[in-house]
Every structure is written in C-alpha cells, then in structure tokens.
Amino acid sequence: MAKLHVTTTINGEPTEFLCDPSQSMLDVLRNTLGLTGSKEGCGTGDCGSCSITLDGRLTCSCLVLAAEVGGREITTIEGMAQGDELHPLQQKFLEMAALQCGICTPGVLMAARALLEKNPDPTETEVRFWLAGNLCRCTGYDKIVRAVLETAAEMRSAA
Amino acid sequence: MTDIRYLAPPTLDEAVRAFAAAQGAARILAGGTDLLVQMRNGMARPGTIIDIKKIPEMTSISEAADGSFWVGAAVSGAVLAEHPRFGTVWPGVLEAINLIGSTQVQGRASAGGNLCHGSPAADSVPAMVAAGAVLTIAGPNGRRTLPVEAFPAGPGRTNLAAGEILVGFTLPARPAGSGDAYLRMIPRTEMDIAVVGVGVSLTMAGGVVTAARVGLGAAAPTVLLVADAAKALVGSKLDDAAINAAAAACSAACKPIDDKRGTIVYRTKVAAVLLKRAAAIAADRAQGRA
Numbered sequence: 001m002a003k004l005h006v007t008t009t010i011n012g013e014p015t016e017f018l019c020d021p022s023q024s025m026l027d028v029l030r031n032t033l034g035l036t037g038s039k040e041g042c043g044t045g046d047c048g049s050c051s052i053t054l055d056g057r058l059t060c061s062c063l064v065l066a067a068e069v070g071g072r073e074i075t076t077i078e079g080m081a082q083g084d085e086l087h088p089l090q091q092k093f094l095e096m097a098a099l100q101c102g103i104c105t106p107g108v109l110m111a112a113r114a115l116l117e118k119n120p121d122p123t124e125t126e127v128r129f130w131l132a133g134n135l136c137r138c139t140g141y142d143k144i145v146r147a148v149l150e151t152a153a154e155m156r157s158a159a
Numbered sequence: 160m161t162d163i164r165y166l167a168p169p170t171l172d173e174a175v176r177a178f179a180a181a182q183g184a185a186r187i188l189a190g191g192t193d194l195l196v197q198m199r200n201g202m203a204r205p206g207t208i209i210d211i212k213k214i215p216e217m218t219s220i221s222e223a224a225d226g227s228f229w230v231g232a233a234v235s236g237a238v239l240a241e242h243p244r245f246g247t248v249w250p251g252v253l254e255a256i257n258l259i260g261s262t263q264v265q266g267r268a269s270a271g272g273n274l275c276h277g278s279p280a281a282d283s284v285p286a287m288v289a290a291g292a293v294l295t296i297a298g299p300n301g302r303r304t305l306p307v308e309a310f311p312a313g314p315g316r317t318n319l320a321a322g323e324i325l326v327g328f329t330l331p332a333r334p335a336g337s338g339d340a341y342l343r344m345i346p347r348t349e350m351d352i353a354v355v356g357v358g359v360s361l362t363m364a365g366g367v368v369t370a371a372r373v374g375l376g377a378a379a380p381t382v383l384l385v386a387d388a389a390k391a392l393v394g395s396k397l398d399d400a401a402i403n404a405a406a407a408a409c410s411a412a413c414k415p416i417d418d419k420r421g422t423i424v425y426r427t428k429v430a431a432v433l434l435k436r437a438a439a440i441a442a443d444r445a446q447g448r449a
Contacts, residue, residue: 004165021165021208022198044196046350048263057237059266063195065188067165068210111262132349133261 008069010035011079019066026050026061029076037077037106041135048134051107052076058114060133077106080113089113089151098147100138108134112148120156124149167210171217171297171326174209179299179322181207187324188212189233190267192260193276217271217326220245226332232271232325240265249330250444251339251358251437255286258343261350271325274307277315280353280377284311286341288374288384289358290330298323308374311381334370337362338444340437343376344429346420353377354421357409357433361392363445368392373405377421378413378430385412388434397442405438406431 003018010033017032026043029035029052041047043062050061053075061076080087089112092098099105108131115122115130122130127148128141136144168174178185184206188194197203211217217231220242228245236256239245246253256270259282270283274294284307292307299322307328312318319325339360345351356376362369371389376382387408395401415426443449 002162021163024195043199045192045260045264048261051263054266057235057266058263060263063191063264063267065165065191065195065208065210067208068167068188068191068212114262129349130262133263 004067006066006070008072008074010074011076017066021065021067023066024062025052025054025064025066025069025074028066029061035076035078039103039106041103041107046133046135047104047107048111048131049104049107051110051134053110053114058111075110077110080109087113088155089116089148092147092151092154093144096143096147096150098139098143104134104136104138108136108144112144112151115148116152116155120152120159122149122152163205164207165210166207167213169213171214171324174211174214175297175299175322175324177207177209178324181209183321185209187275189217189269189272190235190264192264192268193272211324222248223332228330229327230270230330231327232275233269234271234327235267235269236265237262239270248333249290249339251341251360251441252283252286252290252292252330255341255343255356255358256283258282258341270328274310275317275319275325277311277313277317278352279311279314279379279381280356281382282341282343282353282356282376284382285356285374285376286339286358287328287330288382289339289341289360289372291360291372292328292330294328295326296323297326302326304329308382308384313380334362336364336369336445338441338446338449340440340444342433342437342440344421344433352420355415355426355429355433357430357437359434359437359441361438361441361445363442366396366446368395368397368401368442373409373434375409375412375430378415378426380414383412385409387411392438397438402435402438406434409434 039049041049045060045063052061186205188210217233219231221229273281273283288308294305341358343353343356358374360372371392373385373388388405391404409430410427413427
C-alpha cells in the first residue's frame with residue numbers, strides 16, 4: 001500500500017512521517033513517532049485519553065486521520081511542560097493528588113489547559129461539562145475538578 | 160487490508176467527480192466522529208476517503224444581506240458556537256448542535272455529518288427541521304435543494320442519490336419576534352443519546368404566534384416535521400388549550416421503538432412534555448425575554 005508522506009508541526013517542532021491513509025493520528029503519535037503520552041482508552045472518541053489540540057482546537061486524536069494533519073499545528077501532552085518546568089496544571093495535579101492510575105491524566109490535562117486558555121475563570125459546573133468527555137475510573141472526578149479550579153485561581157492571581 | 164485512498168480536494172467539483180468515480184466505494188470525511196468509529200469496528204470499509212474540509216463552501220458560515228444563514232456541511236459545533244451572530248439568531252439550532260458529544264467531539268463533529276449519519280436520534284436534526292433549513296446537495300447532475308425534513312429515509316439511511324454530497328444548510332431569514340429552542344430527554348446530564356428530542360421555532364407578534372415549526376427526534380424511524388403541532392400553535396397566545404393540542408399532536412406523531420433507553424409509552428409521553436417546555440423557551444426568546 002502506498003504510504004502518505006505528511007509534514008506537520010508537533011509541539012512547535014517541524015515533523016515528517018509516513019502513514020497509511022486509514023491510520024489514526026493517535027496511532028502515528030504512539031507507534032510511529034514514539035509520543036506515547038497520548039493514551040488509547042476506547043479508540044472511539046468516548047474517553048478523551050488521547051486528547052490533543054489540532055490548530056488549537058481540542059480533539060480526540062483517535063478520531064483524526066493522520067493524513068489530515070499536513071501543514072497543521074498539533075500539541076500533545078509532551079509539549080505541556082517547558083523542559084523541567086511543569087505546567088501549573090501538572091504541578092497542581094501532583095500536589096492535590098488529582099490522579100491515581102494516570103491513564104486518563106494526559107487527556108484531562110490537555111482538556112483542562114484548553115478550557116483555561118478559553119475561560120480563565122470557569123465555574124465548577126463549567127469545568128465538569130467541559131471535562132465530560134474525559135473519563136476517569138479512579139478519582140471520582142472531584143479531585144480533578146478541584147485541581148483545575150485551584151490552578152485557574154492561581155493562574156489568575158499570577159497574571 | 161485493502162488499498163485505501165485519502166483525497167482532500169480543494170473544490171466541490173473535484174469532490175463530486177472523485178465521489179462519483181468511486182461508484183459507492185467512497186465515504187465523505189467531515190469531522191470523522193462517526194466515520195472513523197465505523198472504520199474501526201468494520202462497519203465501513205471505504206476504498207476512498209474524501210475529506211471535504213479543504214472546500215471553503217463546506218467549512219464556511221455566512222450571513223446574507225437578507226438575514227439568511229449559510230452553514231457548510233463540515234462546520235464543527237465548536238466553530239459554529241464561536242460565530243458572533245449565529246447563536247443569537249438561532250439559539251435553538253446552536254444548542255442542539257452543541258449537545259452532540261464532548262468538547263473534543265465538538266471540535267470536529269458537524270451538523271452535516273450528524274444529518275448524513277441518519278440517526279433518528281441525531282440532536283441537530285429536529286432543531287434544523289424546526290428552523291426550516293433547506294439543504295444544498297451536489298451530485299453528478301448538478302445541484303439541487305431539499306427541505307431538511309425530506310432528507311432522512313430511515314435509520315442510517317438518507318435520500319441522497321448515488322454520487323450526491325451534502326454541501327450545507329441554508330437557514331431562512333428570521334422575521335422580528337422569532338425564537339427557537341431544542342430540548343432532549345436523556346437520563347444523564349451529558350454525553351448521551353436522546354431518548355426523545357423536540358425542536359420548536361416560533362414567530363410571534365403582540366403575544367400571538369404567527370408562524371411555528373416543530374421537529375421531533377428519536378420518536379420514529381426518522382426525525383419528523385410535526386405539522387399538526389405547529390398548526391395548533393399558530394394563531395394562539397400559547398394558552399393551555401393550544402399548548403395541550405400541540406403536545407397531543409407530538410405524541411400522536413410518535414412511532415417509536417422500545418429499547419434500553421426508553422419504551423414506546425415513555426417516549427410518546429415525553430414527546431408531549433418536551434413540546435411544552437421547548438415552546439415556552441422559544442416563546443421567551445421570540446419575545447426577547449430570554
């Protein structure tokens with residue numbers, strides 16, 4: 001089968017890869033590019049653990065064909081920390097133990113960051129609705145929601 | 160695995176030619192939130208995938224001088240929500256589209272895909288029916304238009320002819336004093352499929368309904384236009400008698416299935432309840448109270 005050659009930008013780095021026309025972006029991230037931070041939970045867009053942004057828009061990478069991303073900007077969880085410096089959300093999730101097994105965490109963090117970029121002062125209800133597409137079977141969500149709200153408050157006072 | 164081709168034509172003409180040339184072996188890709196799932200579980204095995212998101216007409220939203228709106232078939236829910244005007248003119252259509260899936264799904268999923276998927280429970284469709292949306296369809300024989308309620312043919316089936324592609328929606332100019340609303344019943348608060356969905360669009364003058372349309376979802380093999388419900392509302396001040404008659408018309412239109420999400424009896428009853436509630440919201444919006 002003819003492979004497609006795709007040139008894109010991932011976490012600010014120009015990136016090239018070969019893919020099959022039907023391959024998902026998640027598959028390419030994990031198995032071609034070695035970016036295994038994005039997790040595959042369901043593969044059908046229900047769990048959110050593969051969340052990335054595509055041209056700034058939050059989406060499930062399992063529902064994007066790798067063939068579609070030519071010339072576009074992708075960010076993944078690997079681009080969230082700046083070197084050794086964690087993003088405030090990452091730091092707060094550690095401090096407040098807003099994770100247990102960790103499988104959903106990359107997707108939750110990507111989704112939470114997209115929320116705070118759009119709305120720096122969300123209500124608890126807004127956080128819960130925004131994160132409704134990120135399933136977590138460990139925490140019961142409360143710690144996640146509180147960590148997002150706490151981070152938002154700190155980022156506002158630091159701004 | 161068979162050879163799959165991925166095409167992303169920059170024009171509608173090229174998309175139509177490629178789609179026709181594939182003779183039924185191609186699938187259209189908009190947001191992919193249904194197609195990629197179907198490909199994964201083996202329900203879809205397209206020989207060619209035609210990505211329509213490089214076609215400006217299919218990804219654009221525009222408001223014409225006469226007040227009508229064009230919404231391209233591939234416009235995502237998130238993009239539509241960010242349009243400065245659309246949600247103020249058509250709040251019911253927007254809330255229906257924004258109910259589809261999660262934040263992540265909203266970033267990709269389109270009203271066009273929701274309609275073409277053919278689900279009787281598709282949230283955007285009853286609201287589009289209430290709005291009186293007219294579809295533009297392109298195929299090997301040129302373009303045609305079709306009222307949205309004439310598009311679904313049954314669960315998973317549409318009235319697109321071979322080689323035809325849905326291009327987008329035209330929502331008619333909105334007279335002063337108009338408002339719309341969409342409500343669905345789900346047992347959860349989010350991330351679920353409608354047990355029943357009702358869209359209502361009203362135009363009012365001096366407290367009297369001068370025009371009405373009602374769309375009903377998840378209550379029959381296709382989304383329905385409930386003309387009798389609209390008829391019961393027009394000319395009324397939305398008094399109890401008119402509302403009850405419209406609600407009864409909604410229930411009468413139901414031909415639902417029994418399944419794990421709702422029984423025939425339940426769906427039939429809830430259709431009436433949702434008509435009353437959605438009409439109240441649409442009336443508030445029409446009269447500038449919400």
